[in-house]
Amino acid sequence: MEAILISKFVKDLRDLKVAKDVQLVKAKSSSDLHIRITHAAVTHVDQLYAQGLHQNNRRHIQPPFILGTEFAGIVTTAPHKSQFKPGDRVFGGSLGAYAESIVVDEKSVRKVPDRWTLAQACALGGSGNIGYGALISVAKLTAGETALILGASGGLGVMAVQIAKAVGAKVIAVVGDGEKAKMIRELGADEVVSYREANWEESVRDKTSDGEGVHVVYDLIGAVQSSLKCLRYRGRIVIVGFAARKGKMEEVAMNRILLKSAMVHGYRYGEDGRRDPSRTQEVWDGFMKLVEEGGIKPVPYKEGYNGLEEVGSALEDVKLHRTWGRAVLTIDGTAEAAQKARL
Ligand SMILES: NC(=O)c1ccc[n+]([C@@H]2O[C@H](COP(=O)([O-])OP(=O)(O)OC[C@H]3O[C@@H](n4cnc5c(N)ncnc54)[C@H](OP(=O)(O)O)[C@@H]3O)[C@@H](O)[C@H]2O)c1
Structure with missing residues (x-):
């Protein structure tokens, strides 16, 4: 072949x-x-x-x-x-x-x-189950909370926005240009912020109901320092990818994590499944339930x-x-x- x-x-x-x-x-x-x-x-x-x-x-x-x-x-x-x-x-x-x-x-x-169609299903691929694993199984995002999605315009991001909306959370999406902002708003994001704006983290906090920051950050780009700025006290960050880092990892001052009593969790979908296949099954089932309920496109x-x-x-x-x-x-x-x- x-x-x-x-x-x-x-x-x-x-x-x-x-x-x-x-x-x-x-x-x-x-x-x-x-x-x-x-x-x-x-x-x-x-x-x-x-x-x-x-x-x-x-x-x-x-x-x-x-x-x-x-x-x-x-x-x-x-x-x-x-x-x-x-x-x-x-x-x-x-x-x-x-x-x-x-x-x-x-x-x-x-x-x-x-x-x-098969083309549409392909666009979903494995992105939805990764989002479900990170946001729901790990970060325990629930209705009424606010989720910040970094890298929202990409393949994993567009699924995360929809998953967070489907469980009743408010979504703030961070993207890089106007066309992507329009797309993500039409997909259901409540608020959209451009990462090209100086101090964009302040705009994120301003867009939360009490100005205290978001409950959960889904970090696909490798921005823990920025995530901590956007996070409310006792918030959760799930690190999933490093799309913005070009191979150079960031260093984070640990006191920032303590000051917010933050939980910072890594999530590696493939390795999770290699070590415990039942986890893969669980997140696929959870995600497909949202698909069947019509909450995901x-x-x-x-x-x-x-x-x-x-x-x-x-x-x-x-x-x-x-x-x-x-x-x-x-x-x-x-x-x-x-x-x-x-x-
Ligand atoms: N942990 C896991 O199990 C797992 C599994 C699969 C993938 N991943 C990782 O998840 C990440 C996302 O994957 P994907 O398939 O969604 O990638 P993608 O479709 O290429 O999307 C990348 C996203 O990153 C954003 N981005 C890139 N550079 C940025 C910067 N300097 N500042 C802010 N945002 C920036 C892009 O924003 P704009 O386009 O708006 O500029 C885009 O939304 C990758 O790092 C991938 O390796 C992790």
Whole structure:
């Protein structure tokens, strides 16, 4: 099959090339599914993986591997006792998404809700369950509280805004430009602040009901110092990503944490699942309940990408903040229509 195979990390994302005759990774367990991939998400993590710049590249993810972490597609083969059957439309997350096919454990995917296309489901990928794990399982965000979402315009951010709204919280979203501000407001954010504004943290505090700051910060960008400025006494910060840090981690004066009696928690979705698979199940179930209740919609970036040959330029667009929501690459644009025509 064709795939984006990383046999050595690249320095320039545009050097990524489509490899032919790549072997499909063999099934590891009797519950593995074979899936024809129709769409793959273009994510911040993928551009780091391609360059060997992600923390997982130190241990878990070393060449050779097939790039791509989130996808949607159609089941081609399923074990006899599986809850899935050939023809089922599924979406989820697993390494190896920039390829024509993938073999994954059935726990890594969910059925695509009938009302969504495969492209829409792909835009959701694994972003919603990460948001649910961080905001609900870890930070225990509840109705009536205020959540601050840093990195709100990105793939994880657009899900977090919707999850926080779905549980009845007020949402303050932080974004980088006017188009993204409009998009996130239309998605339901109550207040929007630009991180390009000087002292934007003051604007965040001003937008809380009593001026005391937010209850919870979802930090996707690596801004704990700013988060502490926005936080109310006894507030919670969940650190999930470092999208703004370009590899250089910030140093935080510990007295700032004490002065606010703050709780600062890291959340690493993949590692949580490796150590305790029941946690993955729990957050998927929690998130899918919100989807079924109608509180979540996919947010695909307005421009699509076509074919594995566009992976490099698509990842470059993500790296340069040109996209918002989740950029989606179409790998097989005919499979879904062909399936519908057969029904
Ligand atoms: N912990 C986990 O389990 C886990 C799992 C997956 C991903 N992650 C991490 O989560 C982060 C977000 O992933 P994603 O897929 O949502 O990325 P994304 O779609 O590329 O979005 C990145 C976001 O970061 C914002 N941003 C970038 N530079 C910024 C700056 N200097 N100041 C303020 N905001 C800035 C962008 O804002 P604008 O576009 O508005 O400029 C955008 O909203 C990444 O660091 C990723 O590695 C963590």
